[in-house]
Structures are given as C-alpha cells and as structure tokens.
Amino acid sequence: MSNQKLFNVAVVGATGAVGEQIIRLLEARNFPIKELKLLSSARSAGVKLSFKGHDIVVQEATPESFQGVDIALFSAGGDVTKALAPHAVEAGAICIDNTSAYRMDPETPLVVPEVNVDKINEHKGIIANPNCSTIQMVAALKPLYDRYGISRIIVSTYQAVSGAGAKAINEMLRQSQEVLSGNPANPDILPVGSLPVKHQIAFNAIPQIDKFLDNGFTNEEMKMILETKKIMGDESIEVTATCVRIPVVYGHSESVYVELKEDFDIEEVKTLLANAPGIVLVDNPAEQQYPLATDAAGKLETFVGRVRRDLSNPKALNMWIVSDNLLKGAAWNAVQIAEYIAIEQ
Amino acid sequence: MSNQKLFNVAVVGATGAVGEQIIRLLEARNFPIKELKLLSSARSAGVKLSFKGHDIVVQEATPESFQGVDIALFSAGGDVTKALAPHAVEAGAICIDNTSAYRMDPETPLVVPEVNVDKINEHKGIIANPNCSTIQMVAALKPLYDRYGISRIIVSTYQAVSGAGAKAINEMLRQSQEVLSGNPANPDILPVGSLPVKHQIAFNAIPQIDKFLDNGFTNEEMKMILETKKIMGDESIEVTATCVRIPVVYGHSESVYVELKEDFDIEEVKTLLANAPGIVLVDNPAEQQYPLATDAAGKLETFVGRVRRDLSNPKALNMWIVSDNLLKGAAWNAVQIAEYIAIEQ
Numbered sequence: 001m002s003n004q005k006l007f008n009v010a011v012v013g014a015t016g017a018v019g020e021q022i023i024r025l026l027e028a029r030n031f032p033i034k035e036l037k038l039l040s041s042a043r044s045a046g047v048k049l050s051f052k053g054h055d056i057v058v059q060e061a062t063p064e065s066f067q068g069v070d071i072a073l074f075s076a077g078g079d080v081t082k083a084l085a086p087h088a089v090e091a092g093a094i095c096i097d098n099t100s101a102y103r104m105d106p107e108t109p110l111v112v113p114e115v116n117v118d119k120i121n122e123h124k125g126i127i128a129n130p131n132c133s134t135i136q137m138v139a140a141l142k143p144l145y146d147r148y149g150i151s152r153i154i155v156s157t158y159q160a161v162s163g164a165g166a167k168a169i170n171e172m173l174r175q176s177q178e179v180l181s182g183n184p185a186n187p188d189i190l191p192v193g194s195l196p197v198k199h200q201i202a203f204n205a206i207p208q209i210d211k212f213l214d215n216g217f218t219n220e221e222m223k224m225i226l227e228t229k230k231i232m233g234d235e236s237i238e239v240t241a242t243c244v245r246i247p248v249v250y251g252h253s254e255s256v257y258v259e260l261k262e263d264f265d266i267e268e269v270k271t272l273l274a275n276a277p278g279i280v281l282v283d284n285p286a287e288q289q290y291p292l293a294t295d296a297a298g299k300l301e302t303f304v305g306r307v308r309r310d311l312s313n314p315k316a317l318n319m320w321i322v323s324d325n326l327l328k329g330a331a332w333n334a335v336q337i338a339e340y341i342a343i344e345q
Numbered sequence: 346m347s348n349q350k351l352f353n354v355a356v357v358g359a360t361g362a363v364g365e366q367i368i369r370l371l372e373a374r375n376f377p378i379k380e381l382k383l384l385s386s387a388r389s390a391g392v393k394l395s396f397k398g399h400d401i402v403v404q405e406a407t408p409e410s411f412q413g414v415d416i417a418l419f420s421a422g423g424d425v426t427k428a429l430a431p432h433a434v435e436a437g438a439i440c441i442d443n444t445s446a447y448r449m450d451p452e453t454p455l456v457v458p459e460v461n462v463d464k465i466n467e468h469k470g471i472i473a474n475p476n477c478s479t480i481q482m483v484a485a486l487k488p489l490y491d492r493y494g495i496s497r498i499i500v501s502t503y504q505a506v507s508g509a510g511a512k513a514i515n516e517m518l519r520q521s522q523e524v525l526s527g528n529p530a531n532p533d534i535l536p537v538g539s540l541p542v543k544h545q546i547a548f549n550a551i552p553q554i555d556k557f558l559d560n561g562f563t564n565e566e567m568k569m570i571l572e573t574k575k576i577m578g579d580e581s582i583e584v585t586a587t588c589v590r591i592p593v594v595y596g597h598s599e600s601v602y603v604e605l606k607e608d609f610d611i612e613e614v615k616t617l618l619a620n621a622p623g624i625v626l627v628d629n630p631a632e633q634q635y636p637l638a639t640d641a642a643g644k645l646e647t648f649v650g651r652v653r654r655d656l657s658n659p660k661a662l663n664m665w666i667v668s669d670n671l672l673k674g675a676a677w678n679a680v681q682i683a684e685y686i687a688i689e690q
Contacts, residue, residue: 216653
C-alpha cells in the first residue's frame with residue numbers, strides 16, 4: 001500500500017474487546033493511516049492506548065467526533081451506532097459497523113469480503129459487519145454455494161464467551177476457579193447481561209445467546225438465519241440455527257449440515273474448501289486433525305474439517321467450522337472491509 | 346417390591362464411574378437383592394465398597410464368578426463383556442450390558458424402557474443398554490414418533506467428559522486449573538485414550554468421540570445413527586449425528602432437529618413431551634428456563650426444552666435435550682431394565 005492515499009480512521013468502542021483487536025489489526029496490517037482517532041463512552045475517555053509505539057488518548061465519542069474522518073469502525077453497541085453513525089456519514093466518513101443496528105437495513109450492504117465484496121461499493125455511508133457466528137459459516141459455505149448451490153443449512157453452534165465481551169470472559173474464568181475450588185459459581189452476567197436470570201457458564205452449555213423472540217428462536221439464531229440469506233444474496237436458502245454458549249474463551253465452533261442443490265464429489269468439496277480464500281482445511285481424521293477453538297484463537301482464517309458425505313441424504317454433507325469470533329468474526333472482517341475501501345480510493 | 350423374589354445381583358466393573366452409579370441406584374431404589382457381588386479387574390480386586398451400610402469386597406471377575414447370579418450388570422468395557430457375558434448366561438444369569446459389545450447383535454434386544462420395554466422379554470441371556478447419547482434422544486423423541494412418525498433426525502451433541510470415564514474427568518479438571526494458572530494444558534487422555542493424538546479439552550470443543558470410520562463419522566456418531574433405528578424399530582428413520590466433547594463434567598446436551606411425517610401443533614408437541622414417561626419439559630423462554638447440564642447432573646430424568654417450530658420446514662421442529670450421561674445415559678437405564686426383569690419374575 002505504498003504511495004497510497006492515507007486515511008483518517010476512527011475506532012468507536014476502542015476500549016472494548018473488539019475495538020482492541022481492531023487497533024491491533026490496523027497496526028499489524030500497516031493500514032494506511034494519517035491519523036487514528038480512538039473514541040469511547042465518557043466513562044472510558046482519557047484512557048491511553050498504544051498504537052505503533054505511541055500512546056493515543058481515548059476521547060469521548062460525540063456527534064462532532066467525525067469531522068475529517070474518512071473511515072469510522074464502530075463496535076460500541078447498536079445504540080451508539082444508531083446515535084452516532086448518521087453524524088459520521090454526514091461528516092463524510094464511511095462507517096463500518098460491527099453491531100446489528102443496520103445489518104438488515106435494505107440500504108446497507110452486509111459484507112463478508114470472501115462472499116460479497118462487490119456489495120461494498122453499494123454503500124450509502126454505512127457498511128454492516130455481520131454477526132460473528134454468521135461470518136465464519138458463510139465464508140466456509142461460499143465455495144460450495146458457487147459450485148453446487150445450497151438449499152438448506154442446519155447449524156448448531158458452540159460459541160465462546162468472548163462473544164459476550166470482556167466481562168463475560170472474566171465471569172467464565174472466575175466461575176471456573178470457584179467451581180474447581182468447590183464453591184458455587186454465582187453467575188452474574190451470562191447468558192444475557194440485561195436480562196434478570198443468570199446461569200452458570202463454567203462447565204456448562206447454555207442454549208441461549210441474546211434474547212428470545214416470540215417464535216422461540218433467539219436473536220442470535222435469527223441473525224444466523226436472516227444474515228446468511230442477505231449475505232449470500234439468496235432468500236431461497238433455508239436456514240435453521242441453534243446457538244449455544246460453551247465455556248471456551250476465544251473461537252466459535254459450528255456443526256453444520258448442508259444440503260446442496262446438485263450431486264457432489266466429497267473430494268471435490270474438500271478441494272474447493274482448501275482453495276477458497278480465507279479458508280484453511282484441517283481435515284485428516286486418520287491423524288485426528290480437525291479444527292479446534294484453541295488452535296483458531298488468534299488466527300485470521302476460518303478453519304474447516306470433519307467434511308463428510310451425509311449417510312442419509314445423497315445431496316447433503318456435514319462439516320465443522322471454527323474461527324476466532326473476535327477476529328474473522330468481528331475485528332478482522334471489519335478491517336478487511338476497510339482495506340478494500342482503501343484500495344478502491 | 347415387598348413379598349417379592351430376591352435376586353443375586355452382580356455388578357461387573359464395580360469400581361468404574363458407571364459401576365459406582367449402578368451400586369448407588371440399586372441401593373437408592375431398594376432393589377430386591379439377596380446377595381450383591383461386586384466384580385472388577387484383578388487390579389481393583391480387594392477394594393471395599395459400601396452398600397446399605399455394609400462393606401463389600403470387590404472380587405476379580407472370572408468365568409466362574411457367575412454361579413448363582415440371577416442378574417449381572419456389565420460396565421467394564423466391551424472386551425470384558427465379550428469374554429465373560431457368555432459364561433454368565435451359561436450360568437443362568439440375565440446380563441444387562443452397558444458396553445457396545447452386543448448392541449447391534451440381531452439376537453440381542455437394545456432397550457430404553459420408555460421406548461421399547463416389550464423387547465426385554467425377547468432376550469436370550471443378554472440385554473444391551475444403548476449408548477448414552479442415544480438413550481436420552483430416543484427417550485425424548487418416542488412420544489413424537491408415536492404421534493406423528495419421524496422421517497429425519499439431525500443431532501449435534503455437547504457431551505460431558507464423564508462419558509470417557511473418571512480419568513477424563515480428572516484430566517479436564519486438571520487442565521482447567523493449569524490453564525487458569527497460565528500453564529499449558531498438557532493433554533494426556535482425551536479425545537480417545539487408546540489413540541496417539543491428544544487434544545486440550547479445557548476451554549475447548551473437540552469434534553471427536555471414539556475412533557473414526559472410513560466414512561468420516563466417528564464410532565460415537567454411528568452408534569447414534571444405528572442404535573436409534575434399532576431402538577425405535579424403524580430402519581426408515583434417517584439420522585445424522587455430529588458428536589462433540591465439551592468441558593462439562595456431568596450431563597450430555599443435544600441440539601436436535603426433527604422432521605415429522607405429519608403436520609403438528611407445537612403446543613401439542615409440548616404437551617406430549619410434558620406427559621411422557623421419564624421426560625421433564627423445561628421450556629419457558631420468557632423466564633429463560635431451558636435444560637442445562639448442571640441442572641440435569643444427578644437426576645434420573647431426561648430434560649427437554651427450546652421446543653420450537655422450524656421456520657423453514659413446516660414438518661420440522663427443533664429441541665434441546667439434556668440428561669445425566671452416567672444415570673439415564675448408563676447406570677439408571679440399566680437398573681430400570683433390571684427392575685422390569687425383577688417385576689416380571
């Protein structure tokens with residue numbers, strides 16, 4: 001990216017779990033930055049964060065924060081995006097939003113670069129970053145969709161606590177130590193911070209991520225269902241999701257059953273996956289090699305394994321998809337979008 | 346069970362995780378026992394175990410151990426069953442086997458009492474106890490099968506380490522403490538004790554339970570597929586399984602997608618489940634109530650929740666099934682079978 005335009009970049013939610021990863025990625029990727037503005041709530045303003053060896057003081061995010069900003073990366077919650085992104089757009093910034101605020105807005109592209117990078121240019125100021133559990137699944141399914149078509153997806157997730165933020169990580173580690181010491185877990189945050197009932201996550205599996213809707217699905221499950229159709233650009237894909245939180249720190253795992261529209265050769269499927277951008281095939285049962293959350297943590301790619309022909313449906317196959325939910329599932333997908341914008345300009 | 350015949354009962358594998366639960370259940374259920382014989386490998390022989398306030402010395406299991414035994418409960422591994430069960434049968438004992446040795450033998454009934462109790466009487470000396478992950482699923486699906494028929498099941502499991510024995514529990518707890526202390530996990534046992542590659546189970550999800558077959562499925566997954574058809578007595582049911590070990594001590598959870606043969610009313614489904622033997626419906630999303638492994642641990646029932654109509658297939662529904670894998674998934678199902686035998690005689 002030498003001899004290239006430099007950008008004024010703002011990170012909104014700079015002190016959060018995803019914001020922190022965004023800053024590290026902008027640094028590691030040597031993103032063409034003129035000035036980096038770190039923004040947060042009033043509560044965290046004044047904190048100093050390091051970027052390329054320099055300290056940057058975090059400022060309170062306000063409607064006036066975006067003067068001169070070219071690219072603003074939002075990950076401070078849907079309410080903050082709704083309150084501030086329109087001001088950022090008015091100030092001329094392109095917003096890459098990691099919240100659910102604009103994902104299903106028909107005017108807003110919902111982008112996973114490996115799947116629908118062409119949608120980036122259709123933006124009207126805001127580009128939405130999909131839900132973490134959706135991103136890794138569509139990235140892995142895209143090569144199969146292009147070759148065979150997909151009629152149905154049934155997914156069950158094994159999601160890391162980091163998806164619920166830094167407090168949930170601390171909660172899970174604290175509970176684990178309590179239980180190992182013979183004490184009660186005293187759950188305080190999960191499954192949903194804003195709801196009254198808390199459940200133990202240490203040494204447990206909680207089949208609730210986000211709030212329930214009247215149809216019995218959770219918001220997280222509906223995100224997987226609706227966002228998959230929008231990102232793939234195909235409302236005919238039938239999707240069922242069950243989203244479960246398990247005691248893992250980083251890395252969402254997914255058990256995915258896929259029905260294709262055409263007959264397939266399972267070795268060709270593996271080759272397509274091995275050659276797909278952003279995908280690493282880890283699939284050698286004889287050597288007990290398959291993707292693991294602990295291996296995916298800290299990596300940018302999406303890892304796919306356990307690829308096998310279904311025994312009951314000749315057009316179906318099963319797979320196991322793992323990725324770091326804070327990276328490809330959030331910060332890295334957002335920075336990837338920012339890199340495409342930078343290259344285009 | 347007063348004024349009833351008393352039985353000479355043998356527990357083979359008395360010092361193991363399941364054997365221990367069998368002894369506790371025989372005690373708690375006040376099983377009509379004349380003499381209780383506790384058997385194990387030569388290594389554990391001599392250990393004293395308590396039963397109803399008395400110590401019983403564990404003896405080495407040999408072909409001669411079964412003289413006078415009426416009911417022998419085996420849970421010492423498939424090899425032990427294959428070596429000793431024929432001798433027990435010859436000595437006149439009815440064997441209830443918790444291993445996979447005879448499960449798919451056409452001559453051997455494979456029994457979950459809530460599903461096919463009538464098969465018990467067809468035994469020729471051996472009655473097989475199904476795999477833990479299969480038992481809780483078929484127990485929960487039986488009322489739906491009877492009312493609507495079932496064409497397809499797609500299940501992803503969240504299985505506790507206790508399913509791999511007491512050593513795996515210790516391994517997971519030890520690894521958890523190591524990781525919390527900032528040390529490497531040093532995996533030593535899981536996923537499969539007899540295979541060379543070991544993976545960290547603490548704060549991870551391992552998509553391998555038992556060995557892989559050439560078709561890419563594991564033995565555990567094939568057990569769920571084949572045993573479900575046999576127990577339901579319906580080879581036409583299509584089953585797909587992905588079996589995953591997670592860092593939970595007791596209690597397997599299962600995300601199950603079911604296609605029924607007939608249209609259904611979701612409230613009727615919940616009523617059928619609530620009234621089914623051995624099933625507890627825990628399904629109140631508004632109050633964040635659903636089955637949890639930590640709640641199921643130590644209980645005899647199978648807990649079902651997250652029951653919801655599928656959004657893409659009008660004949661399908663989704664559910665979350667949880668049960669204690671050492672109890673309903675092993676020891677309790679075996680003792681239930683023993684109770685039916687005792688009542689019949």
